[in-house]
Amino acid sequence: MKSREKTLRRSEIQLLEKIKESLDRLNEKMEVIIELQKQEPKNIPEQLPDALDVMTLLSLPDHLRKTAITICKLGRATADEVAEQTKRARAVESAYLNQLVLMGYLKKERVGRKAYFYVEREGEKQ
Amino acid sequence: MKKIIAVHSYKGGTGKTLMSTNLAAIYAMNKHKVALFDMDFRAPSLHAIFKVNSAKYWLNDYLNGVCNIENVIVKCSSKAGDNLYLALANPSTEAIREMAAKDRKWEMKALGRLLSLRNTLLNDLEFDYLIMDTSPGLQYSSINAIVSADTVIVVTTMDISDIEGTKRMIHELYDLFEKKTGIIVNKVPIEMISTLEEREKLRKKYEEISNLPVIDVAPCFCDVLRLGGNTIFSLEKPEHPFTKILKEIAAKIEKL
Numbered sequence: 001m002k003s004r005e006k007t008l009r010r011s012e013i014q015l016l017e018k019i020k021e022s023l024d025r026l027n028e029k030m031e032v033i034i035e036l037q038k039q040e041p042k043n044i045p046e047q048l049p050d051a052l053d054v055m056t057l058l059s060l061p062d063h064l065r066k067t068a069i070t071i072c073k074l075g076r077a078t079a080d081e082v083a084e085q086t087k088r089a090r091a092v093e094s095a096y097l098n099q100l101v102l103m104g105y106l107k108k109e110r111v112g113r114k115a116y117f118y119v120e121r122e123g124e125k126q
Numbered sequence: 127m128k129k130i131i132a133v134h135s136y137k138g139g140t141g142k143t144l145m146s147t148n149l150a151a152i153y154a155m156n157k158h159k160v161a162l163f164d165m166d167f168r169a170p171s172l173h174a175i176f177k178v179n180s181a182k183y184w185l186n187d188y189l190n191g192v193c194n195i196e197n198v199i200v201k202c203s204s205k206a207g208d209n210l211y212l213a214l215a216n217p218s219t220e221a222i223r224e225m226a227a228k229d230r231k232w233e234m235k236a237l238g239r240l241l242s243l244r245n246t247l248l249n250d251l252e253f254d255y256l257i258m259d260t261s262p263g264l265q266y267s268s269i270n271a272i273v274s275a276d277t278v279i280v281v282t283t284m285d286i287s288d289i290e291g292t293k294r295m296i297h298e299l300y301d302l303f304e305k306k307t308g309i310i311v312n313k314v315p316i317e318m319i320s321t322l323e324e325r326e327k328l329r330k331k332y333e334e335i336s337n338l339p340v341i342d343v344a345p346c347f348c349d350v351l352r353l354g355g356n357t358i359f360s361l362e363k364p365e366h367p368f369t370k371i372l373k374e375i376a377a378k379i380e381k382l
Contacts, residue, residue, distance in 0.1 A: 053234040054269040058302060065302065069273065073241055119234070 021113055028094055028115070032102070035095035052105045052119050067096040071106060076118040128248045130256045131379065132165075132275035136291035138262040140281040141312040143171050144350065144359065145375075146259040149279075151358045152376040154210040158254040161199060161247055163213045165271045166261045167225040170215035175355055176202055184216035186225060189236040195246055205361040211253070225267070233266045240274040264299065272299075277306045277382050279341070283313045293336045308341040308382055310375060316345040341382075342375050344368075 052072065057065055070085045071077060079094035086093060097117045100106040107120045133146040143166075150162040163185060164172035173179065183197040198213045216222075228236075247253045258275065260268040272278050278300060282292045292309065300307050311332050319325040325343055333340040347368045350359055360369040 051230040051234040053230040054237060054266060054273055055230070055233075057273075058269075058299070062302070066304075069303065072237060072273075075238070119238070 024113070028098065031091055031095040032098040035099055036102070056105070064096055064100060067093060068100055068105060071097070071100075071117055071119060076116050078114050078116055082117070127380075128254055129277060129380075130244065130248070130258070130275045132258045132260055132268075132271040132278045133281065134260045134268055134272060134278055135262045135281045135288075136295050137283070137285070137288045140262070140283050140288065141310075141344075142262070142281050143175070143259050144355075145279065145281050145310060145312070145372075146257050147172070147175060147358050148360045148369075148372045149376050149379065150210055150255070150257045151204070151206040151361050152373055153255050153257075153380075154206040155361075157207075157209065159209050159211075159252060160255045160257065161211045161213060161253050162202075163256065163258045164215040165258045165267055167215050167267050168222060168261050168265075170217040170222075171355075172212060172259065173214045173217050175358070176212055176214075178212070178214060181214055181216075184221070185213045186216045186221055188213070189239055191235065191239065195243060196251070199251075204358070206358070228266070233270065236267075237270045237273060240270050243274065264295065269299070272305060273303055275305065277308065277379065279308055279310060279379060281310045281312050284311060289332075289336065293338065296336075296338055306382055308339050308379065309336060310341050311343040313346040314343050316347065319343055319345055341378050342371070344371055344375065 052068060057068055057072075060068060066086055066088075067082060070082045074081060074085070079090050079097055082097065083090040083093040097106065098108070101108045101117065105119070106117050109116045109118070131149070133142045133149070135142050146162065150160045154160045162172065164170050165185070167186065173181075178200070181198075181200065183193045185198055187193045188195050188198045195213070199211045200214075201208060202210045202212050204210060243256065247256050258271045260271045262268075280292055280296065282288045296307055296309075309332070311328075314328065319328055328343045329340050332343065345368065347366075349363065349366060350368060353359060353362060359366070360372050363369055
């Protein structure tokens with residue numbers, strides 16, 4: 001009887017973890033949508049860019065430039081790691097990073113529950 | 127404290143190379159391990175000053191991703207001792223043409239390679255200073271150097287077009303990258319700053335004009351021109367008043 005209870009609890013915990021993970025993702029998407037609504041549509045280029053070079057960095061609005069330069073320095077990082085460098089809130093960095101992904105400047109890769117952001121450099125190991 | 131310093135200017139001929147070579151020599155003499163990089167790919171000059179005519183690998187090759195930075199850096203034994211190392215830009219016309227034709231994607235990769243120098247040079251190879259001599263004005267190689275540096279030294283003359291351009295460049299470009307910046311006003315007629323008080327007064331005046339931190343004002347000595355850039359001034363003439371000023375500037379930059 002007791003062991004049955006235990007398995008039940010374990011599966012409950014697993015379910016709760018899954019729900020939390022989904023909520024995290026949903027939250028992240030909401031942040032992006034909110035951030036995008038705040039921005040003027042002119043910030044999004046019609047043609048997708050292919051490089052995040054210094055001249056492009058210069059053309060970005062201040063808040064995004066800070067995030068983009070941090071990714072350039074770190075190479076590949078999570079929103080947490082970027083927030084640590086910029087001293088801004090994780091949620092804020094997450095929103096900016098996702099916006100840079102949507103703008104085509106950064107790539108995003110999910111490993112388990114973590115999302116990594118990076119600049120795609122052809123033929124180079126990340 | 128370990129540091130990456132970029133030496134830049136708005137216009138050409140302000141004394142960037144004079145400043146960067148002497149800074150490097152002075153730090154090396156003070157027992158710091160120093161790397162001096164020629165980042166002026168449009169008009170390379172360090173090979174001529176240090177009399178190196180051929181190299182197995184140039185800085186161009188490192189940025190092109192065909193070699194590691196260890197392959198480019200060469201030890202330069204001089205009166206400064208054995209602590210000064212050089213990374214040279216390829217002076218051949220073909221190389222200059224090739225560097226001028228690079229696209230945005232290449233510049234992005236080059237920025238990545240420059241940013242990684244902090245780890246390889248300062249941490250792994252234990253350099254204390256990396257000094258980058260750059261091309262004047264707004265161009266890719268210089269802005270890449272500025273973005274990867276901790277401190278940017280901007281050398282200007284008293285020329286109004288130079289001062290105005292420097293001011294605009296710093297307020298509209300450097301500030302965007304949040305860089306620690308210091309200005310050196312160079313080639314000031316010696317009679318204008320013959321006393322320490324006059325020098326300090328003029329420094330403050332330029333600080334007010336530009337609304338930017340001015341590290342120092344440096345006089346124009348004919349003795350500097352007489353050497354024709356053939357040697358590093360502070361090493362050749364250690365007792366000269368200009369060398370004394372260069373040493374003061376080097377100490378101020380260390381504290382920036």
